[in-house]
Amino acid sequence: MHTTLLHQYRLVLSSRETLFDYCEGISRQHFCQQVPQFNNESMCSMMAHAAATYLNWLVNFAQREKIPYFESNDCRDIRATRAMFNQINIVVNDFLDRFKDALDVPLTLPKREGVELTLTPLDLFMHVITHEFHHKGQLVNMSRQLGYIPVDTDVIRS
Structure with a gap:
């Protein structure tokens, strides 16, 4: 399963890179502009x-x-954003390597103020990538509202 998750993350990287390439064409001002329809x-x-x-x-x-x-402030432009996500890539690879033989072993950990969560490393991995894709859709929508024509950032692109 470890190999499958590494492959899956490569698909995430490809989609993310397409988004980053698209964002290269967005002005820094628009990139950092608050969008009222997205809670500013x-x-x-x-x-x-x-x-x-x-x-x-x-x-x-x-x-x-x-x-x-x-x-x-850590992603004030797309170059800084790429650097930030390069650090995330290291985090993901380390995480997958650390849990490669225990992806389905439950982790029960405190979250906050007496609340405990029991999740597997696979649950966590799926959550963070689907969370990123949720916000990727919002980013594309934000750019459209700022006057740009988005590119296809799906994993399978035509």
Whole structure:
């Protein structure tokens, strides 16, 4: 299963790279502009949130290591955003390597104020990638509202 998940993440990387290439054509001003229809979030803040979610679940939760989350300032332009996600790629590869023989072993860990969650590493991996894709759709929609014509960022593209 480890090999399958690595392959799946390569598909995520391909889709993400298509999004990043598209974002190269978005002005820095628009990239960081708050969009009222998205609770005044910006494309930049949405990407920082997606990256922080990887850190929250794969490092802080699953591995009980505390590392700081990304902030909107960490992705002030697409070059910085790529660098931020390069760090996420290392996190994902380390996570998959660490749990490759225990992907279905439940982890029961405290989340906050007496709440415990029981999730498997596979649950966590699926959550972070589907979370990223959810926000990727919002990013494309945000760019459309800012006057851009989005490209196809699906895993299977024509």
